[in-house]
Amino acid sequence: MPKTGAVSDDTMLAARPVASRPRRRVWMLGPALVAGVAYLDPGNVASNMTAGAKYGYLLVWVVVLANLIAWLVQYLSAKLGVVTGQSLPELLGARFRRRGPRIAYWLQAELVAIATDIAEVIGGAVALQLLFGLPLVVGGVITGVVSLLLLTVQRQPRTFEFVIMGLVAVIAVGFVAGVFVAPPSASGIASGLMPRFEGSGSVLLAASILGATIMPHAVYAHSALARDRFATSTVAVPRLLRATRWDVSIAMAVAGAVNVCILLLAASALTGVGGTDTLEGAYAALHDGVGPVVATLFAVGLLASGLASTSVGAYAGAEIMHGLLHARIPLLVRRAISLIPALLLLAIDADPTQALVLSQVVLSFGIPFALIPLIALTARREVLGRYRNRVLTTVAGVAASVFLIVLNGMLLVLLTSEA
Known part of the structure; x- marks a missing residue:
């Protein structure tokens, strides 16, 4: 597999021989399912729960649209890793000629990683408090320690994938079960598919x-996961890309269904109920209105979400540092350091749900910095050769980038006018 990230001869890209014994496509699934756990983290839970509780079905269209964009983004990221044998941070690090811009880009990427960690650790801490009555700081420490244990299997990609996929199954059951107990309104879902907003809060x-x-x-992580999984593969690139499309489709279908179900559960069972704009309030309302079983499954899903996503976040942070600064620190040490901001927020009694939602806003501002370079690199022949994006794919990527940038601009204007 090429390791330079700049390929001018298409035949080099397809030179990987086909294995003498055909491998089943299922063997090639996994990287997207691991990266996809990022779409099921506690930040998703807080955002979707709050949206459903406050605005009912209004923002269903946002969840659906976000998942469609996510499919495109994750496939392009995986394709970049499969074809070039390098991650997005590595390719960007090689293209920044000056140290200053490279460090600036790394800083914003690290801010995104920190915001991710905050959401995941706080989510795990809230879940442990709901399940066992533990103080939030203690729950945050436990979440961090368990995530460190999960990272010990990261050097064995297949084992790591199975562990994460097991947690994803727990997450899916925990968050989807409530929809069958409190079915949403079909007309409400239909109305929620019409794009619109209601004020700056929405x-x-x-x-x-x-x-x-x-x-x-x-x-950032998906390109590295694909690179690591197929680094020594003898399967031809076209077949790997076909399997990757299936991998991404399955992962995004699972993540999209769970996210929609979270919002629908809140819209059907929590709209108009006081105090449901927090995870603790949502849990209490589910317990009283839908039943203790659904509430407990919700808390278990939240805990599995925090544990799984924090491991993937630590992996991404390490790859960002390696690719952009050409430096590595031990993954476990990095994980221990990255716990500090989240634990500090818990220690000063910051509102957990508000911290989760705001952390996701920070992430939204980091999207263009990851998405624009990804679209640009995957559209270039010298990077992907004959596997570069088709014109329609590039147009779709540009349209998604513009939409996200405009939305963030609207958000900034609205928040500034209300300050």
């Missing part, structure tokens, strides 16, 4: 949903 939540769904660190 714009803020839309940006939060987009930031939680289209995760910048997932873009």
